[in-house]
Amino acid sequence: MRPLGPMTRPIQVRAADKGDADAIGHAHATAWVAAYDHIFEWAFLLAGATGRRRGWSQTIERLLQPPNVLLVGEADGRVVAFAHARPAEHGRAEVRGFYCHPYGWGSGIAALLMAKTTGVLADEFNEVFLWTLRDAARARRFYEKVGYRPTGNERAEPLTDWTTGATVERPAVEYARPLASP
Numbered sequence: 001m002r003p004l005g006p007m008t009r010p011i012q013v014r015a016a017d018k019g020d021a022d023a024i025g026h027a028h029a030t031a032w033v034a035a036y037d038h039i040f041e042w043a044f045l046l047a048g049a050t051g052r053r054r055g056w057s058q059t060i061e062r063l064l065q066p067p068n069v070l071l072v073g074e075a076d077g078r079v080v081a082f083a084h085a086r087p088a089e090h091g092r093a094e095v096r097g098f099y100c101h102p103y104g105w106g107s108g109i110a111a112l113l114m115a116k117t118t119g120v121l122a123d124e125f126n127e128v129f130l131w132t133l134r135d136a137a138r139a140r141r142f143y144e145k146v147g148y149r150p151t152g153n154e155r156a157e158p159l160t161d162w163t164t165g166a167t168v169e170r171p172a173v174e175y176a177r178p179l180a181s182p
Helices: 018-036 040-065 109-122 135-143
Strands: 012-015 069-077 080-086 091-098 127-133 147-159 167-178
Touching: 012 109, 018 040, 018 069, 018 080, 018 091, 018 127, 040 091, 069 109, 080 109, 091 109, 109 135, 127 135, 127 147
Parallel strands: 091 127
Antiparallel strands: 012 069, 069 080, 080 091, 127 167, 147 167
16 A cells, blocks of 8 residues: 555544454554564564554554544544553653554654544653563654654563464653653
8 A cells, every 4th residue: 555645634632432343454454464574474474464464453442542542643534543652650652653554654644643632641741651672663764753762771672462362572662751740
């Protein structure tokens, strides 16, 4: 699927609802394959994508409950991105999931989604952080572009195939940014 490029219809961000599960799953799975094809073995990558595509219908109700924040980005009338965040410790929030279907890459929808996510979090938190795979260069460039900075913290990130439960670890790095109330 080609990137959106210049928008003919407005992009928007809104709170997710239960009916978004399949679209979020599709965006998550497709982004997972596109972003991580050089990081994981192909069999694990495809199994992980399948699990994400199917798993959102069983996960979304839990993620819609406070104190979680679950937002979606829409382009051309369909969900192409999502952000999931939740409280952490010491006045901090964590972005637990942030994926954009390759169709939306370069359209501005991911930046708008991140801005809306951090805006919601700024009402209650001083800082937001996230972990991303060390070798996910595109994601790292995006996070830096929208104001995140590496903290210097690293860890082995366990990633799971949601269907079989198989887990592999890859090096991850932490990014953070301050939040300012409007």
